[in-house]
Amino acid sequence: MSNFSLKNMMTRQDVLGFFVLAVLLLVIMPLSMDIIRLTQFGKYLSFAFVAVGLVLCWGYGGILSLGQGVFYGLGGYALAMFLKLEASSPENTAIQSTPGIPDFMDWNRITELPWFWEPFNSFTFSLLAILIVPTIFAYFIGFAMFKRRVGGVYFAIITQAISSILTILIIGQQGYTGGVNGITDLRTLLGWNIRSDYASYVFYFIGVALLFVCLFVAQFITKSKLGRILVAMRGQEDRVRFSGYDVANFKIFVFCVGAAFAAVGGAMFTLQEKFMSPSFVGIVPSIEMVIFCAVGGRMSILGAVYGAILVNVAKTYFGESFPELWLFAMGLLFIGVVVAFPDGLAGVYQKYCAPTVDKFLDKAPLFKRYSGDSSYSGSSSSHEPVNAS
Amino acid sequence: MFSDYTATELGSIFAMQGFAGLILFAVFLLMALGLAIIFGQMGVINMAHGEFMILGAYMTYLTSNLFAEYLPGLFDAYFFVAIVVAFLASAALGAFVEWAMIRRLYHRPLDTLLATWGLSLLMQQSYRSIFGAREVGVRIPDWMAGSFPVTDIVELPINGLIVMLIAIGVTFCVYLLMFKSSWGRRVRAVVQNRPMAGAVGINTAKVDRMTFALGCGIAGIAGSAFTMIGSTGPSAGQQYIVDTFLVVVFGGAASLLGTVASAFSISQAQSTMEFFLGGSMAKVLTLMTVVIILMFRPQGLFTLKVRK
Numbered sequence: 001m002s003n004f005s006l007k008n009m010m011t012r013q014d015v016l017g018f019f020v021l022a023v024l025l026l027v028i029m030p031l032s033m034d035i036i037r038l039t040q041f042g043k044y045l046s047f048a049f050v051a052v053g054l055v056l057c058w059g060y061g062g063i064l065s066l067g068q069g070v071f072y073g074l075g076g077y078a079l080a081m082f083l084k085l086e087a088s089s090p091e092n093t094a095i096q097s098t099p100g101i102p103d104f105m106d107w108n109r110i111t112e113l114p115w116f117w118e119p120f121n122s123f124t125f126s127l128l129a130i131l132i133v134p135t136i137f138a139y140f141i142g143f144a145m146f147k148r149r150v151g152g153v154y155f156a157i158i159t160q161a162i163s164s165i166l167t168i169l170i171i172g173q174q175g176y177t178g179g180v181n182g183i184t185d186l187r188t189l190l191g192w193n194i195r196s197d198y199a200s201y202v203f204y205f206i207g208v209a210l211l212f213v214c215l216f217v218a219q220f221i222t223k224s225k226l227g228r229i230l231v232a233m234r235g236q237e238d239r240v241r242f243s244g245y246d247v248a249n250f251k252i253f254v255f256c257v258g259a260a261f262a263a264v265g266g267a268m269f270t271l272q273e274k275f276m277s278p279s280f281v282g283i284v285p286s287i288e289m290v291i292f293c294a295v296g297g298r299m300s301i302l303g304a305v306y307g308a309i310l311v312n313v314a315k316t317y318f319g320e321s322f323p324e325l326w327l328f329a330m331g332l333l334f335i336g337v338v339v340a341f342p343d344g345l346a347g348v349y350q351k352y353c354a355p356t357v358d359k360f361l362d363k364a365p366l367f368k369r370y371s372g373d374s375s376y377s378g379s380s381s382s383h384e385p386v387n388a389s
Numbered sequence: 390m391f392s393d394y395t396a397t398e399l400g401s402i403f404a405m406q407g408f409a410g411l412i413l414f415a416v417f418l419l420m421a422l423g424l425a426i427i428f429g430q431m432g433v434i435n436m437a438h439g440e441f442m443i444l445g446a447y448m449t450y451l452t453s454n455l456f457a458e459y460l461p462g463l464f465d466a467y468f469f470v471a472i473v474v475a476f477l478a479s480a481a482l483g484a485f486v487e488w489a490m491i492r493r494l495y496h497r498p499l500d501t502l503l504a505t506w507g508l509s510l511l512m513q514q515s516y517r518s519i520f521g522a523r524e525v526g527v528r529i530p531d532w533m534a535g536s537f538p539v540t541d542i543v544e545l546p547i548n549g550l551i552v553m554l555i556a557i558g559v560t561f562c563v564y565l566l567m568f569k570s571s572w573g574r575r576v577r578a579v580v581q582n583r584p585m586a587g588a589v590g591i592n593t594a595k596v597d598r599m600t601f602a603l604g605c606g607i608a609g610i611a612g613s614a615f616t617m618i619g620s621t622g623p624s625a626g627q628q629y630i631v632d633t634f635l636v637v638v639f640g641g642a643a644s645l646l647g648t649v650a651s652a653f654s655i656s657q658a659q660s661t662m663e664f665f666l667g668g669s670m671a672k673v674l675t676l677m678t679v680v681i682i683l684m685f686r687p688q689g690l691f692t693l694k695v696r697k
Contacts, residue, residue, distance in 0.1 A: 153502065158680055165673050331514065338503050
């Protein structure tokens with residue numbers, strides 16, 4: 001069982017990283033922002049879920065999915081459908097020609113609730129659906145593709161096509177999905193007003209807690225044997241296959257994990273923004289999610305969180321002040337990160353900060369007992385002379 | 390869904406939609422040709438392909454304005470000049486992009502995808518800053534406007550015919566270039582075995598750059614043809630990019646015949662279904678069918694047999 005001990009799972013740098021992130025998200029951010037900004041920040045964190053999933057899929061597994069928006073959207077829609085049904089109780093919708101169904105259905109002259117909306121009356125079902133529907137969908141895609149050894153660029157294009165299909169479908173089937181506006185006007189969760197400041201705080205902390213659950217799962221995956229197989233597969237798929245591993249199953253698994261993370265993120269988005277729309281499903285948002293991951297560093301799960309936060313903060317700031325410059329900045333960011341910094345922020349940190357931090361940790365009493373096991377201390381010592389000079 | 394129409398009406402509907410499909414086919418084919426050449430040759434996915442096409446469209450727009458301003462007498466012929474200008478502008482930009490960016494990323498195909506997406510954002514915003522966010526349309530010369538009656542219900546628009554002629558002409562030229570010229574022989578040699586091609590004295594880096602430039606140039610021609618049937622906006626290219634990728638992948642990379650066949654089947658399916666099911670459902674069904682077929686036959690319709 002020594003494989004599962006904390007020491008093997010996290011180096012001391014990881015522990016420090018998790019600790020700093022926890023302080024940042026749980027203490028600094030809630031204290032320094034008003035609730036409106038904090039909810040917006042919570043929205044950025046909901047994208048961090050997707051980015052963490054992409055680190056596993058793309059950074060470790062080498063599977064570039066350009067369709068993460070699909071899973072984000074499915075998770076978000078699952079919750080939004082439940083909240084919408086609750087908001088359209090017969091009393092609230094008495095003025096409609098058919099009371100008791102969501103308003104957009106009434107506008108589209110639909111007179112009864114479609115069958116696939118029925119189960120979303122149940123809260124338990126909806127919670128399960130958030131996780132299960134996207135995961136099963138990812139399983140089917142993954143099964144169909146990876147078992148036939150479709151990978152790389154082909155996979156990217158096909159996932160992109162799927163996100164395009166889903167967007168067209170949602171926009172086209174206005175009566176069943178709310179169309180281009182999405183599902184809006186969500187009010188209560190089990191009778192509890194989700195628009196109050198108190199609820200916003202609660203959702204923010206739930207979001208952070210779930211993010212940490214995902215981060216720990218991801219950390220476990222990357223440090224376990226599974227993570228090593230993923231990396232090996234990315235490098236030399238055939239050799240792993242010839243060693244007796246079923247490469248396709250590992251790929252399907254990691255793709256499903258990424259999908260489930262994205263779905264949780266989507267549900268958190270719905271809770272915090274009180275709507276869900278196809279503008280988070282399509283090609284453009286899906287590729288943007290990849291850039292969150294790339295900016296943070298495709299091999300770093302903590303980096304992905306910072307990448308999602310930074311890109312979104314920049315987007316909000318530029319988008320508000322210089323909307324024309326934003327696309328330029330985004331374009332240059334894509335090119336710059338890919339050409340010049342393929343390891344993203346985490347790569348920069350590893351190269352310039354990690355050795356110094358490591359030296360400091362050697363002196364810190366709290367981390368003393370951790371010394372010696374860290375894989376960084378070996379590799380970083382080679383950087384030390386460079387840094388010291 | 391067919392019961393509401395009589396047999397002659399159905400015949401005419403299929404003929405008209407078939408013709409609309411042929412125009413779509415021409416646009417798909419022109420866009421996919423360039424992409425297929427680049428993808429087949431270098432394994433590079435050029436996400437900015439749509440923007441190269443829009444560059445061609447804007448070049449045509451500029452040329453038509455210049456002719457209207459300075460050479461009104463020759464206005465009828467501006468389109469032929471515009472095609473050449475569009476080709477040259479897109480090809481030159483393509484060669485520059487290959488030199489500045491793509492060649493550094495050949496060993497990382499997925500990264501090329503992201504970098505060219507960044508490029509597409511840059512290009513889109515440049516168009517918006519230079520030409521404005523509103524869509525622009527070119528004035529079609531008189532002889533291209535109007536239509537050509539076949540029967541009393543069926544009419545063929547002349548501009549559509551011209552777009553089709555361009556598509557056929559370009560396909561033929563690409564065929565000649567790829568299969569009948571010494572340059573094409575070098576390209577095919579590099580596709581089939583890069584180290585060996587290098588060993589026998591082919592400058593593979595130069596072949597790559599020329600191929601990329603040619604692919605982008607063809608996108609420029611596509612954009613030029615595009616102005617004949619629709620207006621041009623800064624983000625118009627993005628709407629076509631997924632369809633075009635699917636055309637290329639569905640046809641099988643590096644196969645000219647496959648690209649033609651898949652562009653034809655996808656565009657015909659889409660435009661026929663469009664009449665009965667509406668645009669969005671037709672598109673969903675077409676894309677879904679293609680994706681499902683690709684799951685069963687990932688290598689596409691036609692494949693080049695290469696020993697790996």
